[in-house]
Structures are given as C-alpha cells and as structure tokens.
Amino acid sequence: MTEFRLTMKTNTTKTMAYAVSMAMRAPAAIPMNVVLFKPSQRPAAFAAPLEPPRRDIAGVPVAAMTPGEALALIDHALDGGGHLHLAYCNANLVNIAARDVGLRERLAGFLILPDGIGVDIASRLLYGAPFPANLNGTDFTPAILAGSKRPLHVMLLGGRPGIAERAAAKLRADYPHHRFSVLSHGYFASQDEPALLARLAHERPDLLLVAFGNPRQEKWIADRIDSRHCAVAAGIGALFDFLAGEVARAPDSFRALRLEWVYRLWLEPRRLWRRYVVGNPAFLMRVLRQKLTRRSV
Numbered sequence: 001m002t003e004f005r006l007t008m009k010t011n012t013t014k015t016m017a018y019a020v021s022m023a024m025r026a027p028a029a030i031p032m033n034v035v036l037f038k039p040s041q042r043p044a045a046f047a048a049p050l051e052p053p054r055r056d057i058a059g060v061p062v063a064a065m066t067p068g069e070a071l072a073l074i075d076h077a078l079d080g081g082g083h084l085h086l087a088y089c090n091a092n093l094v095n096i097a098a099r100d101v102g103l104r105e106r107l108a109g110f111l112i113l114p115d116g117i118g119v120d121i122a123s124r125l126l127y128g129a130p131f132p133a134n135l136n137g138t139d140f141t142p143a144i145l146a147g148s149k150r151p152l153h154v155m156l157l158g159g160r161p162g163i164a165e166r167a168a169a170k171l172r173a174d175y176p177h178h179r180f181s182v183l184s185h186g187y188f189a190s191q192d193e194p195a196l197l198a199r200l201a202h203e204r205p206d207l208l209l210v211a212f213g214n215p216r217q218e219k220w221i222a223d224r225i226d227s228r229h230c231a232v233a234a235g236i237g238a239l240f241d242f243l244a245g246e247v248a249r250a251p252d253s254f255r256a257l258r259l260e261w262v263y264r265l266w267l268e269p270r271r272l273w274r275r276y277v278v279g280n281p282a283f284l285m286r287v288l289r290q291k292l293t294r295r296s297v
Contacts, residue, residue, distance in 0.1 A: 049073055052111070055131075057122045058094045058286040059104050062112050064123075066132045070113060070140070071147050074232060078152065078206050083227035085110040086234035088137040091118030091283035092275050093214050098286055103215045106222035113140065117258035118280065122287040126294070134258070137236040138249070141209065145175045152178045155203070155230070157196075158186035158211030159240040166244035181205070186212050193224075200229040208233040211240045 049072050054061040063070070077084035087093070087110040097104045113135035114120065120130040145152070154171070156164040168180040181203075184196055200208070208230040210217045217235035225233045241247040249255070250263035265276045 049076055054112075055123055055127055056290075057089065057119055057126070058098055058283070058290055060089050060094050060097050060107055060112060062089050062114050062119060062123075062131070064131055065113070065135070067135060067140070067143060070111075070133075070135055071144065073111060074144055075147070075149065077232050078148065079150075080231070083230070084232045085221050085225070086232055087112045087218050087221075088115040088135070088140075088235070088237070089113065089119055090116040090136075091122075092279055093218075094119070094122075094286065095279050095283055096215050100215065103219060106219060109222065110218065113137075116261065118283055120258070121284070125287055125291055137234065138239050138242055141234070141236055141239060142174070144207070145171070145178060148178070152206040153203070154178055154180050154207045154209065155183050155200070155205035156180065156209050156211070156240065157183040158209075158217065159244075161185040161187065163240045163244045163246060164211070167240040170243045183208075197224060197229065200225075204228070204230060206231045209236050209239065210234065211236055211238070213237060 049069075052063040052065050052069065052073065054063050056062075065073075074084065074086070076082070087107060089112045093115075097107060114123070114131040114133075115136040116134065120134065123129065123131050145154070156168050158164060159167070162185070164182045164185060168182050171178070171180045183199065184192070188196065208225065210221055210233060212220060212235070214235070214237065217237070221233045221235055238247060242249055247264075248267065250260040254260050254263045261276055261280075265272050
C-alpha cells in the first residue's frame with residue numbers, strides 16, 4: 001500500500017486529484033430491497049417486523065430508522081426471528097464500497113445503520129432530510145446490550161492481541177446480566193480460522209462483535225458467518241479500542257457538534273488524514289454526482 005505523508009505537497013495534490021476523479025465515477029447499482037433476515041435455527045417469539053426503508057447513499061443502502069425501530073429489528077433476530085448481519089455506514093465505508101463492487105454486493109444483505117455527520121449531509125442533499133438518528137456502532141452497541149430483554153451471550157472477535165479481553169472486562173462490569181467471551185484477536189492465521197468457526201458453531205452466541213475494520217469485517221461476516229454461528233453478527237470497527245482505553249472518545253462538546261472525526265484526526269493524523277482530508281471531499285463529490293444524475297433522469 002502506498003505511504004502518504006502530510007509533508008509531501010506533490011503526493012497530497014496527486015491524491016486529491018485521484019480522489020476527485022474516482023468520486024466522479026458512478027458505482028454499479030445495487031438493489032435496495034434485499035430481504036435482511038436469513039432463516040433462523042429456532043422459532044421467533046414474535047412476528048417479524050417490517051423491512052426498514054432504505055436510502056441509497058452512493059450505492060450503499062442505509063436504513064432510515066429511529067433507535068427504537070432498529071432495536072426492535074435486532075431484538076427480533078436475537079429472539080430467534082432470523083439471522084442478521086449488521087453494519088454501520090460512515091463516509092469512509094461509502095468511499096471504500098464505491099471502488100469495490102464485491103463489497104457493495106455483500107452490503108446489500110446487511111442491516112446498515114447511519115454513522116456520522118457525512119451520511120446525514122448526504123441524506124439531506126439526496127432526500128431532503130437527515131436520517132432519523134445517528135446510530136454509530138460505538139454508541140448503539142451499548143444500547144443493544146442495555147435494551148435486551150434477556151441475558152445474552154456476546155462473543156468478541158478482533159483487535160490487537162489483548163484488546164478484546166480488556167474490552168470484554170469493561171463490558172462485564174457495565175452489563176453484568178450478559179455473558180461475554182473472546183473468540184480471538186484479529187490477527188489469527190488462516191489455518192486457525194476453521195477452528196474458530198467451529199467454536200462459533202458450537203457455542204452459537206447471540207451477538208458476535210467483529211472488529212477487523214472496514215471492509216474486512218463486513219466481507220468476513222458476509223462470507224463466513226451464517227445462522228449456524230450466531231443470531232446477529234455486527235462489524236463494529238474501533239469499539240474494542242474505545243472500551244479498552246486504547247483510544248479516547250472525543251469530548252462531549254465535539255460529539256454534540258457531530259465533529260468526533262475532527263478529534264480522531266487530531267489524535268491520529270498519520271493514520272487518519274487520508275480517510276478524512278482526502279476521503280471527505282471525495283465522499284461529497286460522490287453524493288453530488290448522484291444528486292445531479294438523479295435530476296437528469
């Protein structure tokens with residue numbers, strides 16, 4: 001992978017030009033009406049909720065739901081109403097998916113919740129209104145755990161060695177009525193994967209939290225995980241790092257202004273500058289192109 005440096009003006013200019021040119025290419029259309037729930041291994045306690053309305057954000061079908069509606073869908077799956085794949089969509093995931101048709105095809109089978117101010121801006125531009133709520137994984141995963149009507153078995157997978165264990169310890173302290181276990185860190189060897197999947201199938205947790213980062217976590221869930229392994233599988237990005245205290249959450253003032261990304265960029269400029277400084281303008285260009293294309297049809 002090419003290494004980019006903030007101090008190299010020529011590389012930055014070329015990267016920005018490339019991002020703009022890529023943003024002007026329209027991704028292939030992906031269906032917005034894919035059924036989310038896969039068959040479950042046990043009968044549901046309640047009738048299935050309605051499939052959520054989805055908004056096409058540059059080729060990614062993002063659900064427009066209130067927190068209560070999203071929790072109802074997830075609770076339905078946890079209660080035996082089907083196997084569910086869960087993802088959280090921010091501007092970065094849209095940018096990655098725009099260049100990866102395989103990822104877009106996989107995401108069509110996920111319940112995708114809106115994460116961050118970028119997709120809200122896109123929704124305003126394309127649909128005249130923001131999403132009903134910002135349902136980012138860092139805040140919404142605790143809401144799932146707090147709102148569960150019964151004790152859950154939650155399994156953690158991903159992060160650097162030792163991080164998932166510390167995250168699980170924090171979750172046990174915060175939600176003692178649930179059971180938390182660690183499957184593995186995220187750097188397991190390929191030859192170890194069959195044993196991990198076999199353990200998942202044997203224990204079949206209610207909720208599997210996968211922290212590989214985008215797009216690896218979404219691809220891995222789509223390709224490897226089905227109803228044999230868990231009820232709900234969620235890609236949750238940096239959640240384990242936050243829970244383990246490895247990365248600080250933004251102060252409340254930043255979060256209230258929907259500017260947590262600015263704080264993260266300040267903390268980790270070398271790692272995140274390309275995602276935000278280059279990626280955010282590219283994302284807006286993609287959305288504007290989608291808007292202009294819709295007007296011309």
